[in-house]
Structures are given as C-alpha cells and as structure tokens.
Amino acid sequence: GAVVSQHPSWVICKSGTSVKIECxxxxxxxxxxxxxxxxxxxSLMLMATSNEGSKATYEQxxxxxxxxINHASLTLSTLTVTSAHPEDSSFYICSASVEPxxxxxxxxxxxxxxx
Amino acid sequence: xxxxxxxxxxxxxxxxxxxSLNCSYTVSGLRGLFWYRQDPGKGPEFLFTLYSAGEEKExxxxxxxxxxxxxxxxxxxxxxxxxxxxxxxxQAGANxxxxxxxxxxxxxP
Numbered sequence: 001g002a003v004v005s006q007h008p009s010w011v012i013c014k015s016g017t018s019v020k021i022e023c024x025x026x027x028x029x030x031x032x033x034x035x036x037x038x039x040x041x042x043s044l045m046l047m048a049t050s051n052e053g054s055k056a057t058y059e060q061x062x063x064x065x066x067x068x069i070n071h072a073s074l075t076l077s078t079l080t081v082t083s084a085h086p087e088d089s090s091f092y093i094c095s096a097s098v099e100p101x102x103x104x105x106x107x108x109x110x111x112x113x114x115x
Numbered sequence: 116x117x118x119x120x121x122x123x124x125x126x127x128x129x130x131x132x133x134x135s136l137n138c139s140y141t142v143s144g145l146r147g148l149f150w151y152r153q154d155p156g157k158g159p160e161f162l163f164t165l166y167s168a169g170e171e172k173e174x175x176x177x178x179x180x181x182x183x184x185x186x187x188x189x190x191x192x193x194x195x196x197x198x199x200x201x202x203x204x205x206q207a208g209a210n211x212x213x214x215x216x217x218x219x220x221x222x223x224p
Binding site for chain 2: 006
C-alpha cells in the first residue's frame with residue numbers, strides 16, 4: 001500500500017511553546033490530508049481536513065488559531081500546535097488517500113507530551 | 116447522525132480459538148466501511164474496504180463481511196501476533212472517516 005510518513009514520532013515540549021508535526025505522502029500525491037487526535041483508549045477523532053493550496057477545514061470545537069495547518073505541496077502537510085498546554089498532550093495522526101473515496105493510509109503518529 | 120459502535124470492547128482468545136468482532140453503524144449514504152488494525156503507539160494499518168451489503172473480503176486469518184447495518188471481522192485460528200486493536204470506520208459524505216472506539220484483541224499462547 002501507499003506510504004505516509006509522520007515526523008517526529010514523539011515530542012516533549014514545555015507549556016507555552018509551539019510544536020510542528022509533519023505528514024508526508026512518500027509515493028503518491030495527496031490533494032487532501034486529514035489530521036486526527038487520539039486520547040488513550042479512545043478512537044480517532046478528526047480534527048481538520050488539510051487542502052493543498054487552500055485553507056484547512058476544521059471540525060466543530062477545534063480551534064483553528066491553536067492548531068495551524070499548512071498544506072503547501074501535494075506531498076506535505078504540517079500541523080503546528082501553538083502555545084501548547086498539558087491538555088493538548090495526545091497522539092496526533094495524519095492520513096491521506098491515493099484516490100478520493102478509497103482507503104486512507106495513516107502515518108505512524110506523533111505522541112505529544114506537554115509539560 | 117453518523118454512528119459507529121464496536122463490540123466487544125475487549126476480547127481475550129486462546130491461540131486457535133476463532134471468534135468475530137462486530138461493527139454496527141448508522142449512516143445516511145454509506146460510501147465505504149473500513150477495517151484497520153492498530154498496534155499500541157502506532158498509526159492504523161489498513162486491512163479491508165467493503166462497499167456494499169453482501170460483500171466479503173479475506174486476508175490470511177481475517178475475513179470481513181458487510182450487511183446493511185453491520186460488519187463482522189472474523190478471525191480464524193488466531194495467533195498471538197494478531198493481538199491488536201481493530202478499528203472500524205465508515206465513510207459517508209466527505210472523504211474523511213468516522214471511527215468506532217475499537218475492539219482490543221488479546222490472543223493468549
């Protein structure tokens with residue numbers, strides 16, 4: 001299957017700082033990528049849809065000014081958690097599909113811990 | 116409102132003991148139902164896509180089936196390496212997926 005790479009795998013940051021997470025499609029181009037958040041023993045919750053060349057679409061309750069998404073190329077989307085707080089600690093995962101309405105391939109996830 | 120319910124929440128099986136995982140869903144206009152496997156600390160790994168009622172797909176010890184209201188993931192003669200959380204997701208309107216909370220499977224040697 002297609003490969004989606006996420007970096008870093010884990011990051012620890014101090015409260016109040018910003019953290020950037022990268023999501024790359026390695027062997028295909030992705031017009032659209034998705035960002036999810038997963039809390040322990042809970043399912044994946046969609047945060048936002050990242051659209052290449054245009055603004056991201058955020059799900060209800062997700063602060064767009066806090067979770068900045070940039071999709072500057074067909075193979076790279078970035079999620080920046082600004083002014084991180086301990087409650088932002090979670091597992092962040094991105095996904096992309098080769099074609100619309102087909103299976104999504106996921107990155108390996110990023111474990112963010114804010115101390 | 117789209118909804119996905121998976122059961123059981125957790126399942127412990129002896130090696131070789133076959134069983135089934137359930138995914139019940141309600142959605143207006145199902146475009147696809149997806150099964151994923153997730154290991155601890157990792158992103159989900161794609162297993163199957165089912166598009167219409169009556170469809171079945173198999174891969175090694177796993178078989179997925181779909182009806183108009185639910186999907187089953189059958190595990191035949193499981194091995195310890197099958198231990199993982201199995202996630203079911205539906206795709207309705209947009210291209211994103213709506214996930215269930217998963218079934219945590221443990222296969223005991």
